Amino acid sequence: MIFVFFILLCFSHLGALTSVRSEKEIAYYMKLLSTKTEEANNFLLPTDNRRYFGNSVPVENTAKDFGEFDFIIVGAGSSGSVILNRLAQIAEWNILMLEAGGEEDDFSDIPGTMFYTHLSDKNWGYNTTSQTTSCLGMNHNQCVYPRGRVIGGSGTINALMYVRGNKNDFDNWQELGNPGWSYDNLLPYFKKSEHYEIEDGDKQFHSTTGLWNVTYFTPPEPVTQYFLEANRELGFKYVDYNGEDQMGYSRLQMNLNRGKRASGGRTFIDPVRNFENIQVVTNALVTKILINENKTTYGVNFLKDGQLYKASVKNEVVISAGAVNTPQLLMLSGIGPAEHLKEYNISIVQDLPVGKHLKDHPVFVGLNFRTNYTYKEPHTIKLIRDYLEGKGLLTYCANTQGIKFINTVCPSGSVPDIEYIFIPPPSMSPLDAKNYNWRPEIAEMRAKTKNKNSDFLLLIVLLHPKSIGEITLKSMDPLDFVNINTNYFSDEKDEDVDTIYRAVLHALTMLNTNAFRQLNATLSFDMPFCNEHEKYSRDYWHCSIRHLSTTLYHTSGTAKMGPDPTNSVVNYELKVHGVEKLRVADCSIIPSSTSGHTNAPAFVIGEKLADFLKQRYQ
Numbered sequence: 001m002i003f004v005f006f007i008l009l010c011f012s013h014l015g016a017l018t019s020v021r022s023e024k025e026i027a028y029y030m031k032l033l034s035t036k037t038e039e040a041n042n043f044l045l046p047t048d049n050r051r052y053f054g055n056s057v058p059v060e061n062t063a064k065d066f067g068e069f070d071f072i073i074v075g076a077g078s079s080g081s082v083i084l085n086r087l088a089q090i091a092e093w094n095i096l097m098l099e100a101g102g103e104e105d106d107f108s109d110i111p112g113t114m115f116y117t118h119l120s121d122k123n124w125g126y127n128t129t130s131q132t133t134s135c136l137g138m139n140h141n142q143c144v145y146p147r148g149r150v151i152g153g154s155g156t157i158n159a160l161m162y163v164r165g166n167k168n169d170f171d172n173w174q175e176l177g178n179p180g181w182s183y184d185n186l187l188p189y190f191k192k193s194e195h196y197e198i199e200d201g202d203k204q205f206h207s208t209t210g211l212w213n214v215t216y217f218t219p220p221e222p223v224t225q226y227f228l229e230a231n232r233e234l235g236f237k238y239v240d241y242n243g244e245d246q247m248g249y250s251r252l253q254m255n256l257n258r259g260k261r262a263s264g265g266r267t268f269i270d271p272v273r274n275f276e277n278i279q280v281v282t283n284a285l286v287t288k289i290l291i292n293e294n295k296t297t298y299g300v301n302f303l304k305d306g307q308l309y310k311a312s313v314k315n316e317v318v319i320s321a322g323a324v325n326t327p328q329l330l331m332l333s334g335i336g337p338a339e340h341l342k343e344y345n346i347s348i349v350q351d352l353p354v355g356k357h358l359k360d361h362p363v364f365v366g367l368n369f370r371t372n373y374t375y376k377e378p379h380t381i382k383l384i385r386d387y388l389e390g391k392g393l394l395t396y397c398a399n400t401q402g403i404k405f406i407n408t409v410c411p412s413g414s415v416p417d418i419e420y421i422f423i424p425p426p427s428m429s430p431l432d433a434k435n436y437n438w439r440p441e442i443a444e445m446r447a448k449t450k451n452k453n454s455d456f457l458l459l460i461v462l463l464h465p466k467s468i469g470e471i472t473l474k475s476m477d478p479l480d481f482v483n484i485n486t487n488y489f490s491d492e493k494d495e496d497v498d499t500i501y502r503a504v505l506h507a508l509t510m511l512n513t514n515a516f517r518q519l520n521a522t523l524s525f526d527m528p529f530c531n532e533h534e535k536y537s538r539d540y541w542h543c544s545i546r547h548l549s550t551t552l553y554h555t556s557g558t559a560k561m562g563p564d565p566t567n568s569v570v571n572y573e574l575k576v577h578g579v580e581k582l583r584v585a586d587c588s589i590i591p592s593s594t595s596g597h598t599n600a601p602a603f604v605i606g607e608k609l610a611d612f613l614k615q616r617y618q
Helices: 002-042 078-088 111-117 167-175 183-193 222-233 264-272 322-332 338-343 380-388 432-436 440-449 495-512 514-518 538-547 599-617
Strands: 064-074 095-098 194-196 212-214 248-251 278-281 285-291 297-304 307-319 362-364 368-370 402-406 418-423 455-462 470-472 483-485 549-551 582-584
Touching: 002 111, 002 380, 064 078, 064 297, 078 095, 078 264, 078 278, 078 599, 167 183, 183 194, 183 599, 212 264, 222 248, 222 402, 222 514, 285 307, 285 322, 307 322, 307 599, 322 470, 362 495, 418 495, 432 440, 455 495, 495 514, 495 538, 538 549
Parallel strands: 064 095, 064 307, 095 278, 194 212, 307 582
Antiparallel strands: 248 402, 285 297, 297 307, 362 455, 362 549, 368 455, 402 418, 418 455, 470 483
16 A cells, blocks of 8 residues: 555646646747747848858868768768768767858747748848849749758758659669669658558558657648549549659658657758767858869868868768859859859869759748638637647748649659649748748738638649759859859740649549538639739730749759769769769759659768769778
């Protein structure tokens, strides 16, 4: 009896301690959310790198020696993080990682804060150049272009959707002259990093032994079930889109670890952070890759706290700075289009088409539907309690919950040209106008035609655009941003915008399903700049698409992989053509667009590169 009393007493004390801890945590997160959202409201995106790195780069001969390393990894994004993790396992290798941003934190760990992190120092702060065929609804015709400047890279500020792509995409990579990059070659690498926690799905395409969590949001918002049912009525299959068949609809597979963001930093860097053979330096801007007259890489210069440092390399330098910063660094180091480098008096090391093949997935964000459903917004304390239990709205990234893949030309085909992303209520960020850089008239229209607690959004993603963009230098100063010309919808025959138009028409057929009729779902949309066209005509939708499409953050191809140095930058082993001891490993090497998102392939690219290095040096 005394023993039982003692046990009960222990449990009562444990409950009290848990309650105190819980209340302290809730108070902490209440303050954190309040402070950070206010900071985001007041945040102004930088126009160059000087806010974080000072007004000038010291002259090269003042660089302090930072030591010699077996490998130097530039960039702690998705690819870089997995490379560091794999190389760190070899104790005799000494590895330096240089990251331009700072650390992740409790706020960026919350998936629901994504749009707020875009308005923080974790985002480089880029915009596109002024566009003529797209971004027409944005101030100065410039789309915002968020990229992660933080441990974990863009995977720390993205929407966490786990979407690998189509088998055909990767087979095409190999057919372009890149042996070892077919789907069958890459599937083991997808599985190597993956910790699949979903009960259904094509299990032979997944693994439960990796580090990177793949799961569903819990619980799904009620309206999501209507989206799934509507597509079933239309004859589509419920699929594991990362499995055998991509065509169809599904709940979204997400990279979450007990409700928190599963970034590359949290997943792959944190477990090796205390290894004695690695050094991770944050807030360090690499300004130049050091290459001698024999075209052999021997180190990098980087800027930190106003001081220029030189780090030397014994084996190889790996550039994993992302599809915007990698081409900038290559060009500043003399690797790029010769004529462009001459404009800025940059000594030419290797004439390669760096920055020349920018591909992205433009997304039309205009399809808004009104329903008879009303989302009841819970108190912030409830949201925080749910988050601490790994569930609820704060674990949802932009509340994206459903996905669907179709081919608008060949419905029975196996490769999609369109992806839909379903966002149930609540479907609008309080920072909508600021996050998208809307022109005042557009912001006013969206405020009038949207009710975040009753409306759902259907985003339309163009998966295989014909249009090609470009990244160029503004100057030879690494403190300046680059020019990002996405060039959306610039193809001569308007095939890109017409594909999205066909996808709009298909989306509207969902209104005729019993599922959507139960919601009384109706289109709630207006476009003030397109009123010269008959409403909902082909020309009206074309105009609307050009005004209300932006980036889905899937930049790729700016240092693309291929066998021919006249139209590619790296070979199939990710070695820069014509330069020794230098490789690139991030989404800039992707040779052709995928039918998925870029984060999952980024990890595969990192896994492949780590194996290349181990095979060469171990």
